[in-house]
Amino acid sequence: MDQSKLQQHYSQQYNTELEEVRTAVLRMGGLVEQQLERALSALQHGDSSQGEVVVANDYQVNALDVDIDDRCTTIIARRQPTASDLRLVMTVIKTTADLERIGDEAKRVARMAIRLSASDHGRSLFLQLEHLGDQVREMLHGVLDAYARMDVDQAIKVAHQDKRVDAEYENVLRQAITYMMEDPRSIPLILDVIWSARALERIGDRCCNISEYVIYFVKGKDVRHTSLDQMEKEVNA
Amino acid sequence: MDQSKLQQHYSQQYNTELEEVRTAVLRMGGLVEQQLERALSALQHGDSSQGEVVVANDYQVNALDVDIDDRCTTIIARRQPTASDLRLVMTVIKTTADLERIGDEAKRVARMAIRLSASDHGRSLFLQLEHLGDQVREMLHGVLDAYARMDVDQAIKVAHQDKRVDAEYENVLRQAITYMMEDPRSIPLILDVIWSARALERIGDRCCNISEYVIYFVKGKDVRHTSLDQMEKEVNA
Numbered sequence: 001m002d003q004s005k006l007q008q009h010y011s012q013q014y015n016t017e018l019e020e021v022r023t024a025v026l027r028m029g030g031l032v033e034q035q036l037e038r039a040l041s042a043l044q045h046g047d048s049s050q051g052e053v054v055v056a057n058d059y060q061v062n063a064l065d066v067d068i069d070d071r072c073t074t075i076i077a078r079r080q081p082t083a084s085d086l087r088l089v090m091t092v093i094k095t096t097a098d099l100e101r102i103g104d105e106a107k108r109v110a111r112m113a114i115r116l117s118a119s120d121h122g123r124s125l126f127l128q129l130e131h132l133g134d135q136v137r138e139m140l141h142g143v144l145d146a147y148a149r150m151d152v153d154q155a156i157k158v159a160h161q162d163k164r165v166d167a168e169y170e171n172v173l174r175q176a177i178t179y180m181m182e183d184p185r186s187i188p189l190i191l192d193v194i195w196s197a198r199a200l201e202r203i204g205d206r207c208c209n210i211s212e213y214v215i216y217f218v219k220g221k222d223v224r225h226t227s228l229d230q231m232e233k234e235v236n237a
Numbered sequence: 238m239d240q241s242k243l244q245q246h247y248s249q250q251y252n253t254e255l256e257e258v259r260t261a262v263l264r265m266g267g268l269v270e271q272q273l274e275r276a277l278s279a280l281q282h283g284d285s286s287q288g289e290v291v292v293a294n295d296y297q298v299n300a301l302d303v304d305i306d307d308r309c310t311t312i313i314a315r316r317q318p319t320a321s322d323l324r325l326v327m328t329v330i331k332t333t334a335d336l337e338r339i340g341d342e343a344k345r346v347a348r349m350a351i352r353l354s355a356s357d358h359g360r361s362l363f364l365q366l367e368h369l370g371d372q373v374r375e376m377l378h379g380v381l382d383a384y385a386r387m388d389v390d391q392a393i394k395v396a397h398q399d400k401r402v403d404a405e406y407e408n409v410l411r412q413a414i415t416y417m418m419e420d421p422r423s424i425p426l427i428l429d430v431i432w433s434a435r436a437l438e439r440i441g442d443r444c445c446n447i448s449e450y451v452i453y454f455v456k457g458k459d460v461r462h463t464s465l466d467q468m469e470k471e472v473n474a
Contacts, residue, residue: 062461063462065461066461066462070459073327077320177424181424187424191414194428222303
């Protein structure tokens, strides 16, 4: 091969590596979505076996986390990316870290589902939890979609959804407190409901983080720790 | 300047940049320690004004997070680090992210301290919380020390401390549940105690994360998602 062919070959391989880590995140995202889906289903149907599957599969999420991270470090070391290539690699590293933690939260929900499956108590609160779960699942799906298409408008939409998730979480919390005060024997069980709600609310926060990374990749601006208004301004700039 | 002098100058500047981000993390760590210290003091003395200082100062932690991250990306783009230089930069990026979240947890504790300062209820639980707070503060101090000296033995020590923190947290939780069942009117207040305990427990987890990054830097091995035994094996390898 002559020099230019070699160069072309080299750069094609580099592009393949970048594309591979980008899609590996989507695979990881799909797995995490499945974990959340299953944890919520375990909660809804009081099905502890589904909860156990989630707990057992968490190692797969962790393995992808380590693998993608390692591939990114190798790309940085060998390919010395700059500009948007570097932003992509940084976006991948950060998104992976948040997906891994969403996986942890899904595992927490699954553990609570296993404990709660033994009880008929507090079923009315479960309905509320389901509603919260649906919203969070939609956020996760939406932000993975935003990442797949590097779509900043979709990313902003997810950040907006988080406001509703926070309000819904506060709602569950208030009702849970009332429930506990009315029937103190239910406290240990209702605390598990509260932990599940909290885990779901945290998943919403992490989806927002991923939204911010998408905006960072597309716009080259770090919008973490800014308001939703400022985020929108950056996106429309 | 001749070529070799230029080269030397260039490499000195590079070393300075690396050293600067390394120490910026320590500055950020010092600030986060102060935030935690103050939040715990606010809790202990029922001093809401100290709690408010913590909430007001959180933006400084966030600003350091964005600044250090930005400097790391610039180093990667301009200096194209490899081997241990690259590991250092990756360690800095990840440590910063966890410190930022420790700052968030300290802010949560401070918010609870502000709410709890209005009440005399549940003071006996506060003592337990103080004990947990002391342990977590020690962990944070220890892990910053491990980072400063890139000391893997100290990092392992911190990981061990986390086991005790988790046990202490479970302890607080059990007592809080008993307290709530005995006096249901105290539920909203005791929930704030529980949130504070949870935030402290999470800080312990994040200290463990930083321990893992220190081991990654020194040993070149990613020990996340492994057991404490495996971590020790890697360190002694």
